[in-house]
Amino acid sequence: MGAPTPSAGRLANALVRENELVSGEIYRILLEAPELAQALHEGQFVNVSVGGEAKQLTRIPLSFTQVDEQEGTVELVYALIGPGTRQLSRVEKGETLSVLGPLGNGWNLSAPLHRVLLVSGGTGTAPIIAAAMALAKMGVDADVVVGARSSDLLWGIDALEAKVQGEVIAATDDGSAGEKGFASEPALALLAKHDYDLVLVCGPEPLMKVVSAKAISLGIACQVSLERTMACGFGACSTCAVKTVHAMKGACMDGPVFDASEVIFP
Amino acid sequence: MSASLAVNLGGIQMKNPLNTASGTFGFGWQFEGFYDVSCLGAITTKGCAKEAWPGNDQPRMADVYGGMINSVGLQNPGVRGLVEQCGSYLAELRERDCQVICQVAGHSIDDYVAAVELFEELAPFASGLEINISCPNIACGGIAMGSTPEGAAEVIRAVRPRTKRPLLVKMAPARVPEIAKALEAEGADALTLINSIPGMAIDVRTRRSKLSKPTGGLSGPLCHAIAVRMVWEASQAVSIPICGVGGVTSGEDVAEFILAGATAVSIGSQNLFEPDCAPRILAELEAWVAEQGVRDINDLRGALEC
Numbered sequence: 302m303g304a305p306t307p308s309a310g311r312l313a314n315a316l317v318r319e320n321e322l323v324s325g326e327i328y329r330i331l332l333e334a335p336e337l338a339q340a341l342h343e344g345q346f347v348n349v350s351v352g353g354e355a356k357q358l359t360r361i362p363l364s365f366t367q368v369d370e371q372e373g374t375v376e377l378v379y380a381l382i383g384p385g386t387r388q389l390s391r392v393e394k395g396e397t398l399s400v401l402g403p404l405g406n407g408w409n410l411s412a413p414l415h416r417v418l419l420v421s422g423g424t425g426t427a428p429i430i431a432a433a434m435a436l437a438k439m440g441v442d443a444d445v446v447v448g449a450r451s452s453d454l455l456w457g458i459d460a461l462e463a464k465v466q467g468e469v470i471a472a473t474d475d476g477s478a479g480e481k482g483f484a485s486e487p488a489l490a491l492l493a494k495h496d497y498d499l500v501l502v503c504g505p506e507p508l509m510k511v512v513s514a515k516a517i518s519l520g521i522a523c524q525v526s527l528e529r530t531m532a533c534g535f536g537a538c539s540t541c542a543v544k545t546v547h548a549m550k551g552a553c554m555d556g557p558v559f560d561a562s563e564v565i566f567p
Numbered sequence: 568m569s570a571s572l573a574v575n576l577g578g579i580q581m582k583n584p585l586n587t588a589s590g591t592f593g594f595g596w597q598f599e600g601f602y603d604v605s606c607l608g609a610i611t612t613k614g615c616a617k618e619a620w621p622g623n624d625q626p627r628m629a630d631v632y633g634g635m636i637n638s639v640g641l642q643n644p645g646v647r648g649l650v651e652q653c654g655s656y657l658a659e660l661r662e663r664d665c666q667v668i669c670q671v672a673g674h675s676i677d678d679y680v681a682a683v684e685l686f687e688e689l690a691p692f693a694s695g696l697e698i699n700i701s702c703p704n705i706a707c708g709g710i711a712m713g714s715t716p717e718g719a720a721e722v723i724r725a726v727r728p729r730t731k732r733p734l735l736v737k738m739a740p741a742r743v744p745e746i747a748k749a750l751e752a753e754g755a756d757a758l759t760l761i762n763s764i765p766g767m768a769i770d771v772r773t774r775r776s777k778l779s780k781p782t783g784g785l786s787g788p789l790c791h792a793i794a795v796r797m798v799w800e801a802s803q804a805v806s807i808p809i810c811g812v813g814g815v816t817s818g819e820d821v822a823e824f825i826l827a828g829a830t831a832v833s834i835g836s837q838n839l840f841e842p843d844c845a846p847r848i849l850a851e852l853e854a855w856v857a858e859q860g861v862r863d864i865n866d867l868r869g870a871l872e873c
Contacts, residue, residue: 304599305652305653307596307598358634359840529625531628532635532840533838538590538591539590539613539642540628549622
């Protein structure tokens with residue numbers, strides 16, 4: 302048996318082109334990183350190092366929404382959730398950041414597809430936008446449900462409406478935008494209404510659990526993108542463990558995208 | 568002529584003093600995409616037990632000021648899994664002149680003995696075995712056995728006759744001089760210290776631990792000065808070689824350990840934050856040795872003046 306294959310992730314110093322508030326506590330950062338832009342596949346992630354914050358020595362794992370191969374740019378989205386992301390929000394245009402990527406396995410969009418359901422919540426919308434972009438390029442119809450706690454945290458709707466050939470439904474917990482309630486409700490309604498051949502979900506684990514269980518019960522393939530705290534991103538530290546029906550796996554190397562049927566949700 | 572960096576860690580001949588801390592370096596191959604791992608004097612692989620362990624629940628890590636805290640709980644594929652998955656890579660790494668130290672985990676003395684016997688049977692590539700009697704994240708074994716001189720001695724007394732290979736012991740950051748003496752008396756060839764420091768991190772909004780368990784192990788730069796002090800204390804107490812571990816981020820940090828009495832030095836969490844740090848740290852170490860004007864790095868070991 303040969304040696305296992307190391308991560309394809311490589312280190313690069315990326316120039317910050319833009320770093321701005323999108324809505325509520327959600328930011329987008331546009332990085333100039335030509336090799337990364339070439340290598341990234343939708344659903345993969347990158348680990349970003351922020352300097353000058355003693356409470357954040359580990360890299361921050363972030364999903365991308367889109368890459369521009371001509372421009373050599375990568376757009377990442379993050380929420381302000383702690384000292385590390387606060388420090389990241391203070392990084393200015395023209396500075397450089399150490400980025401590590403591409404990391405992990407992204408969405409598998411290789412099967413013949415006709416209509417796909419995309420469901421997201423919070424920053425989980427980032428890899429869902431990346432999937433929507435890829436599906437649009439492939440000419441595949443997609444319906445999208447995007448959830449957030451409230452209207453000020455809802456984001457990505459415009460980008461999705463501009464790209465997808467299908468419905469885009471917003472849902473907020475408090476009803477301040479779109480439908481009132483969790484994203485799972487319109488998602489389950491769509492599953493009952495249309496024939497899908499694939500469902501992709503990224504968001505809070507209860508959302509992924511409910512939507513994937515329904516999809517599986519209907520015999521529809523379902524992939525989920527899982528979030529874990531992690532220290533490395535390339536299989537060395539064993540902190541990002543995911544319980545599966547096969548064995549304990551790692552979100553960084555075996556995921557973050559998993560076939561929902563193998564994941565044991567808490 | 569550049570100075571010799573070669574050191575002997577309890578019978579493990581290393582071309583330079585740099586090693587990696589178990590648990591921060593996977594099984595070595597994970598870093599081959601970043602640099603040629605064989606530039607290191609040795610690597611230490613993730614602790615493996617006689618059978619695979621699933622490890623602890625999520626979440627397993629959190630960021631803290633100056634480092635991180637983890638509660639992985641020694642998730643490992645077992646000795647057989649290690650050999651099946653990584654045996655050919657580790658054998659090849661040995662051929663590339665990098666020593667391979669395999670860490671041994673257990674929940675009981677019988678576990679440690681069984682794992683050592685499996686390594687003897689299945690892992691000819693192992694340059695030495697490091698017995699982990701100091702993991703803070705498992706319910707039995709680990710630190711529960713290694714935090715007293717009697718408990719630590721009992722483990723080494725049981726495993727020592729089972730292997731002729733160099734036997735290292737990974738020590739907890741507690742009662743260092745007396746436990747070091749007890750381990751030396753039982754025939755340990757070298758000591759590795761310190762393991763991560765038991766700590767806590769609490770989410771004050773949810774009032775929950777940031778880990779799945781109340782406590783975890785602290786690592787990173789925050790540990791460095793504590794580790795240097797403990798290596799110095801151990802070096803005063805015993806004559807067997809010491810591998811210093813704790814918060815190394817630079818060649819200067821390695822040099823501190825050597826001046827405090829360490830023969831070898833492991834890079835730990837920095838491998839995770841900066842995956843290509845080892846060649847940089849090695850170059851910085853070489854520059855320091857040259858600047859000190861010695862022909863052999865061994866002349867600097869324990870050369871602390873105070």
